[in-house]
Amino acid sequence: MPVAASARTRRPARWRDPAGWSLRTRIVTIMIALLAVLGLVVGGTAELYLYTSLHKTIDNELRDMSNRVRYPSGGKGPSPNKTTHFGNGKPPGGSLKDSVIMTVETDGSVTGGIVRFPASGSDDNKFDDLSDAAKTAMKDEVVPDGEAADVDLGGELSEYRVMAKTQSDGRIQYIGISLKNVNSTLLQVAAFTGCVIAGSLLIAGWGGALIVRRTLQPLDRVAATATRVSELKLDAGEVRLAQRVPEADTDPRTEVGQVGAALNRMLDHVGNALEARHASETQVRQFVADASHELRTPLAAIRGYAELSRRSRQVVPDEIAHMLTRVESEAKRMTALVEDLLLLARLDAGRPLAQDPVDLTMLAVDAISDAHAAGPGHYWQLDLPDEPVSVIGDGARLHQVLANLLANARTHTPEGSTVTVKVGSVPNAAVIQVIDDGPGIPPDLVARIFERFARGDSSRSRAAGSTGLGLSIVHAVVTSHRGKVGVQSQPGRTVFTVMLPVGPPPIVPIAEQQPQMLHPVA
Template structure:
């Protein structure tokens, strides 16, 4: 149940409870007041009846006992002599005297002579009466007044209480719904802002620019929540900016270091190669050492080139968009892989018509080469590799599938991280820097695409989705570069 519904129901329940208490109190108060008035009238009626009996003299009471001077309609008068009703009558609304039957008089014989009023039920014809008993000589006089007007007033008030409570319930429901909705509107805005922030890919600090809760009045509870939320967003944005600055410094350092290392590495490689070619005048172990230096310098040069490429891709450079025949590019990469690794059967599954995309041919060729090399490097000889192309919604899917032993599921989430290697999951026959798949991911993202992997023992598939059109960000960057170059 939502907070709004709980609040509305709570307010309605409170209104119903208050209405019920007020209504019950009003009914009890009305009944008590009217009964007190009946008791007071009963005292006056008893006094008048006693005076009337005394005025009749020694002959005893007659039917006129029911019509004394000034008695109200409905007044009941019974004269008991030796415990037996000598005369009993009721004065009706027309002023006539109605004789009481024995069944109606019988309950009055047990009324206590204490001067207090008592309620007695005289049956369906007469109903409840408020009666009092008083001695008159050797006899007992019982005088009563009907309670029907009191009960009628009480029932009318009860009906009105129900009507007023129902109207109050409807009014309270409407007012509570409006008030609660208006009161919770700031909280809903805070929740909407929190939801929008939760949906944001918080990879850059500028994603939080302009995201603020407008309800930040510290004088209200919701305002304090909004203020705290805005402060938290500010802290998060600051932390992300600090992280971006740190990452930028690391990227710049990697780019600078990679660029500066290229020259000394080329010198080391050149001198090692030169020394090795002069091996006729050198000991065999020195020739071997020079060959190892040359081999390791080549590997280190390749690593530096990869690091420099990643740094440039991070900066949005190194991608030149043009029309690329992806089919021919895949066939060339597969032919190169056949020559480099004849022990791995490689199959090609491409459409009969050329598949073209907007991209950088050299970088996309590197993507295919890296994926095929990854499959060859981390699977045993004889593993079948299949490279395929297939149209997909809004783009093209490039797949590289192998039948190796698969990738450890725990390693899959970090497979495309830099320097990530899962040596325990796939057998290695050659060294690896752990940068190949990171370059694949960076190049594909620079083209506005995505790369995914699914792996089970015996079936590992890398799927690269590339859009056929040029991504908007790249198009904007290319246009800005062209303007800058023209200027």
């Protein structure tokens, strides 16, 4: 549940940050944004043009109506038969329904109002009174003999286009036409334009995503090639880097083709470097194997002559005897080093191991017995399961793995330390753990503890010499058995975990992740 919660909290942040978007998403988003801006510009321009055109039409109607109201007989001068000051209380001829005609007399009185047609169908028009707020709004917002202005008369009248003219006798005549139809038309056009723009963006987004997806397919193939290369094991052994970007995706005339061609050139260089590295490693392994093999004979001769000289019946001075003893001791140490190097060279060369049933529980019993004899100052414990744990492998080499781990614990912990060997099993793997309560391994050494000649002299006590190859042999042997080995260490507790497959397929968990997977020591 916490993982799901954290994922839910991270996802919105990722979508809010364009840096985490894919290239496909960015291109489609930018395209839609540009189309949206273009649509808004075109729609806004059309709406503004329509607004201006409709208002010009209204202004022309206002002028015509003003002329008809002032000169109802034909618009060319005052008519002797019609009044223009609405003394009879009725709108003049030529008035539009729901229009506003208001005259401010010279004495400040107001006549006129809203033009209404009677319900009976008579030709006679009538006025409805304007509110005081509407009269005040027209007086305040419309300049006489100036441009027409939009005035909100309030209530159900809403917005009007009003023009004011000063008559020859000093009266001011206000004439207005409702903008209800104009505003309705503008709103309908804006809504229709918005719907068209939204629909166009949806179609453009869908089509753009499809086009971008197809366009970026060569880039996907390049990425797939790089992914396959990244999954190859390149750190050791012979590597055949056969993965390449298809020829169709290496056209230098296109950006993706340039990337594909550059990746192919890089893979060629990397492949050549790996081949050179493998050839060099092969030469070094062959040299180590040959040198180790050739050194075994003279070392055996040195040890033999040293031992023979000590058994001579002639009296040997004490100083010479001590020197011969040291020669024999160092010869033994050098022989062990040569044997270790020869074993590592053979394992690196892929020398096949024996494939026999091996009882790990009996292997642990024998190894503990040997360790007890070699280090009587330590406390040696066994923690075995009720049933035997067996694997298929090389018994001699697996015994050497356990012996090296116990020797490592004996060498790098002080006397009186407790060393425990646990044997157990987990799904698909058999487990051996060697646990000690010594001072632990320095953190900077843990990452390279299984490298050759790795030592931690500064922090762990050393009762005897060490070649620094013991744990390297452990790693090499376990790896040759398709297993895994790991270590976790802190002051007072160091755990080496060996995991070996019990059968095909070799699905073995990571050794460092489960140091406490076995039952605890009683």
